[in-house]
Amino acid sequence: MIDYSLTDEQNFLRETVRKFAENEIAPYAQELDREEKFSVEITKKMGEMGFFGAFVSPKYGGQGLDYISYIIMVEEIARVDGSQAATVAAGNSLGIGPIYYFGNEEQKQKWLPRLCKGEILSGFGLTEADAGSDAGGTLTNAVLDERKNEWVINGSKMFITNTSNELSGVVIVQAVTGKSAKGRKELSCFIVPTDAPGFESRKLHDKMMWRASDTSELYFDDCRIPAGNILGNKGEGFKQMLQTLDGGRLSIGSMGLGGAQGAFEKALQYSQERKQFGKPICKNQAIAFKLADMAIEIEAARNLLYKACWLKNNGLPYGKEGSMAKLYCAEVMGRVANQAVQIHGGYGLMKDYDVERFFRDQKLLDIGEGTSEIQRLVISRYIGC
């Protein structure tokens, strides 16, 4: 049996997040984008709303949502602004996720309650200057100083979200901790508080997209953390990363879906108001068909993404569908935002019109958390190529 209906709770959650996004985020999105400014104020408000710790059990101060609800939440934020959606999606899937899924009881008790309230933010330090799609290229390393019972981390990370603002409290860092029997690098993940000695973060500037989200470079110079800050067991870092990214892909997918929805609605509204040759431009088939195509693709993207979430909710394998959803939603937003600018004509090229921002913000989705090329590689392996 197929049941496509959302629960009353999910519908009301969507309504509530939409209202919040329209009232508390949308009015500031253009200005924050233009000034490339991370808003502590909006982040705190999102924390009060309960946007962090979405899928974490209430036992640790989380919201106890199912995965579809979490994805609806991100989708509705992305419908008005990619940057704030990025702060939330990265905070949940990448920052909180690893601690919740792989941390021991003590680590969960220590970090999750404050993270779930949004009092502090966390990031996931994976990418390096020379290690993007190929995590095997990771150079950052951690050595256990047995005398002091501390891990000593050296290296750097690149393009890390949520780690250089005044709310940044902790980073999950992947580092090389040895070599496996086969000679492969052994990776482990560590919980690094942002006030750890030897840790430094530097904000990255002049981004094309997500300009109101916080992106940074991280430096570890004999950065020392207690031995107990290792996440799970030594050598589990690679597996933890793959699992984290599987979940993260769903939230990137929802950013594509929400962004596509937002750009579509802007384009539809504009096409109804803009008159040329004495009639609204949406009455021209050339424009009307573009909008029809957008609507079809958005519907298909939503179904694919929600199905992947449904699989995850039900404890079924969702790796393939998650990759498909991430890739497809990102590309749908690419096509939709492109046509949304086209429909806006000259005005679509101006920053005063939101579609210009949606057009730029989309590009990250083809690249972050596994490029479209890597997604195709993952999918092709799943289907037996």
Added chain:
Amino acid sequence: MNIIVTIKQVPDTNNITIDPETGTLNREGVPAIINPEDKNALEAALTLKEKHGAKVIVLSMGPPQAEKALREALAMGADEAILLSDRAFAGADTWATAYTLSCAVKKIKDYSLIIGGRQAIDGDTAQTGPQLSECLKIPQITYVQDVKVEGDTVLAKSVFGNVRRMVQAKMPALLTVTKEMNEPRYSTIRGIATAYREKKITVWNSKDVDAKPMRIGLPGSPTQVRKTFSPKHEREGKVFAGAPGQLANDLLGVLVDNNYV
């Protein structure tokens, strides 16, 4: 302290049109919302709860679909919700509604305050609150913009037009509040989850609240709507142009023609 908040589910009139033929609201596809000033009432109750500690009970009369409004109130932070729902309640005017609500309040019994919105956006009568206080024979303070509770008294700032009054009443008392009172909070994500998964909505029918059949619904309503219509604006303005002397003459002509002078 128990605070009862009366809420009404109404069609979102920002999104509504009126059928010119029948004069009734086109309700299809129009979202149902909590009447905005009832949300201010709930916010006031929740603020008092945070300050003094209280149990907030939301009370609504309506069809089963009104459950959604009560869930929203629970998500905002209300502790309990009661829905008065019975076919026999249908067609009630403000007086029958107030009576029905009063029966429920009597059943709840233990309360210090009843807070409701000044008026609902679908009817704009502002009668149900005051009538409820009359049914219960408790003091009422209407058009409230600020409220304080001290011991067993409530002190409220009531603003009507240019008149501002500070009114004190012994509790239990009823307040109706206006939108200037506060900014209603958003439901939090956790609040929504709790409202839908953990909190219960109690449904009472006319027998549960011991309401007299002849005082509820259509039979209990002294007012009945004969017809609703949108006023037609058929009169048109007229613009005169010309030299001042000519214009004065033209204007005088109109006044004379219409027997005003």
